[in-house]
Amino acid sequence: MENNNVIPSYREMVAGLQDMVYNTALSIVQNVEDAEDITQDVFIKLYEELDRFRGEAKLSTWVYRITINKALDAERKRKAKKRGGFLNRVWGTDEEQEPAHFNHPGIELDKKEDAAVLFAALSKLPNNQRIAFLLHKAEGLGYAEIAEIMKISVAAAESLQARAKTNLRKELKDYYQKHFK
Amino acid sequence: MEMNKKIEATLQSLDGMQRASASPYLLTRLQARLQTKEPDNFWVKAGRFLNRPVVAICAMFILILINFAIIVKSDVAVPDNKSITTATNYGNDLLSTNILSNYDLESTQP
Numbered sequence: 445m446e447n448n449n450v451i452p453s454y455r456e457m458v459a460g461l462q463d464m465v466y467n468t469a470l471s472i473v474q475n476v477e478d479a480e481d482i483t484q485d486v487f488i489k490l491y492e493e494l495d496r497f498r499g500e501a502k503l504s505t506w507v508y509r510i511t512i513n514k515a516l517d518a519e520r521k522r523k524a525k526k527r528g529g530f531l532n533r534v535w536g537t538d539e540e541q542e543p544a545h546f547n548h549p550g551i552e553l554d555k556k557e558d559a560a561v562l563f564a565a566l567s568k569l570p571n572n573q574r575i576a577f578l579l580h581k582a583e584g585l586g587y588a589e590i591a592e593i594m595k596i597s598v599a600a601a602e603s604l605q606a607r608a609k610t611n612l613r614k615e616l617k618d619y620y621q622k623h624f625k
Numbered sequence: 626m627e628m629n630k631k632i633e634a635t636l637q638s639l640d641g642m643q644r645a646s647a648s649p650y651l652l653t654r655l656q657a658r659l660q661t662k663e664p665d666n667f668w669v670k671a672g673r674f675l676n677r678p679v680v681a682i683c684a685m686f687i688l689i690l691i692n693f694a695i696i697v698k699s700d701v702a703v704p705d706n707k708s709i710t711t712a713t714n715y716g717n718d719l720l721s722t723n724i725l726s727n728y729d730l731e732s733t734q735p
Contacts, residue, residue, distance in 0.1 A: 458652050466647035483647055487655050488662075550643035558638035565635075581639040609636065616632045 454494075457503075458487055464504065464583070465511050467550070471582040472515035472575070474546035474563055478522070482514045489514075501592065508593045512575055548582075565615035573608035576601055 465486050470479035489510055497506055545560035566574055572594065579585045579593065591601040648654070665673075674680060 455652060458655065462647040462651055463644045466651075467644040470645050479645075480648055480651075483651060484654060484658065487651075488658060491655075491659060548642065549645045551638065552641065555638040558635040559642075562635050562638050582642060583644075612636060613632055616635055617628070620628050620631055 454491060457490065461504070461507055462487075465507060467582060468508065468511045468578070469515045471548065471578045472512065473519055473522075474567065475522075478518050479515075482511065482518055485514050486511050505589070505593050508579070512593070516571060550582075561616065561619060562612070565612050565619065568615055569608055569611055573604050573611065576604035577608040577612075580605060 462483065466479055466483045469482040469486070470476065473479055473482065486507065490507065497503065546563045547556055547560055548563065551559040566577065569577070575594065576590055579590045580587075585593075587598050587601045587605070590605075591598045594601065594604075596604075675684075
């Protein structure tokens with residue numbers, strides 16, 4: 445009953461930001477179930493901490509930061525779980541298998557195969573380069589917005605983007621040398 | 626040459642991508658989670674407060690300062706001559722009683 449005053453504005457906020465949060469999380473973790481969990485966690489945190497939002501940055505910038513942090517945390521936990529996977533296999537408790545390629549639902553059909561290879565290469569990049577690249581490509585953000593979200597200068601955001609592309613070219617070259625004849 | 630084209634095509638494969646849509650049941654799930662969520666008790670709030678990096682770093686800094694202060698104080702402290710004298714006197718008194726063991730104390734029959 446107490447929530448009645450809060451829910452309408454919260455409902456609008458969820459409706460306005462849900463795809464942004466889900467798409468960002470999905471692009472980072474490359475897993476639908478994890479992205480759904482992260483989206484819920486982000487909005488729960490927003491509900492609890494909205495009164496702490498000081499309005500120094502745009503709401504979307506704040507939400508992007510929360511989403512990125514939650515996604516990277518989830519990824520770290522998944523990797524830690526994977527490292528303990530040997531014992532799980534020995535004891536026969538690990539049923540889950542990592543999908544070979546991730547297919548983002550927003551990619552055009554004729555680009556899906558290339559995009560899956562690109563997402564696999566992206567997962568090998570350092571976090572800051574990957575985030576800068578994904579915010580630009582998956583969310584269509586400009587360097588100024590990326591810089592604000594990542595709390596860096598615009599020049600640094602451009603540099604991260606350039607380094608991401610250089611490293612991706614190297615990764616893709618290695619991949620195609622092995623798989624492309 | 627062919628490979629370079631393939632690499633460039635792959636790099637551009639995310640161009641024009643659409644946003645993925647969240648589940649249509651997201652709001653319902655959120656409302657369910659918010660309704661079942663219990664309010665945080667004292668210990669959860671205390672734990673959250675102590676987990677803050679600023680608090681943890683300050684606490685660590687204070688501990689280091691206390692340790693440092695104790696070490697410095699114990700280095701400077703002068704040995705207490707009075708207590709050493711007292712201990713020596715007690716030893717001498719014990720030797721001068723001619724009691725060899727606890728057994729002697731108990732078996733002092735006439």
